[in-house]
Amino acid sequence: MKTTDAVTALAALAQETRLALFRLLVETGPAGLAAGEIGAQLGIPANTLSFHLKTLTQAGLLAARQEGRFIYYAAHYAAMDELIAFLTRNCCNGASVENCLPKTAVSSTITRRRARLPA
Amino acid sequence: MKTTDAVTALAALAQETRLALFRLLVETGPAGLAAGEIGAQLGIPANTLSFHLKTLTQAGLLAARQEGRFIYYAAHYAAMDELIAFLTRNCCNGASVENCLPKTAVSSTITRRRARLPA
């Protein structure tokens, strides 16, 4: 992942509506939701929603697929994965990684592997 | 972590200079670097650097400590951890978390637990 891709992805997530949107789709899973359903769940006007969906899709964080009249959007998990890897790469210079960086991508769902952090 | 905190943290990271800054400090470890050293390594004018350090610090991603005339900045690992947890929370509705979400926070440094992703 290049720096500019990471900046684009982070910028896409750095907006309240889009973050809510993305997290909804992360929870929903690979099947995704139709644009209209998303708008209904989050109470966003269609044109505004479309703008935000486009932003997230162009950033590589969502995948869109058409099904009849509906367009389903789903989280692109691999992209989220890469972004997290990018942020945490070479943590603490590779030294003592075991107690430096979080086993965290999943720390909220898998609690048994909770992290020990410096600072 | 509240949504607005996550948005603030993501916005802080969504800028090329600040992302480079943050990643440098993530690599450096808990000892951190003096502002001037950071500026020298990345080639950023002092006032601009100060602006970006403030943004990251206010977002909770950096911790500052004074030592003589120098101010050392270090990554706040716990905050990064929380942010990642926030993004990935309830992935795929809790179902089959094991093959859904990445064990990725550390995927670049700890390769043995590589993820199996949907999509």
Add this chain to the structure above:
DNA sequence: TCATTATTTCCAGAACTTTCGAAATGTTAG
């Protein structure tokens, strides 16, 4: 105290982002 170095604050202009109304496009059913 004074000079020096380290860092931050203030300011203003340029560039970018978000929002929403209105219009356009695309898909299906009758």
Add this chain to the structure above:
DNA sequence: CTAACATTTCGAAAGTTCTGGAAATAATGA
């Protein structure tokens, strides 16, 4: 074909962010 629905594009106004010059603050050593 036409109506109805789903979604996107366009355009303009309001707000926010980034940058760098100049000045301010802060700590140290001579």
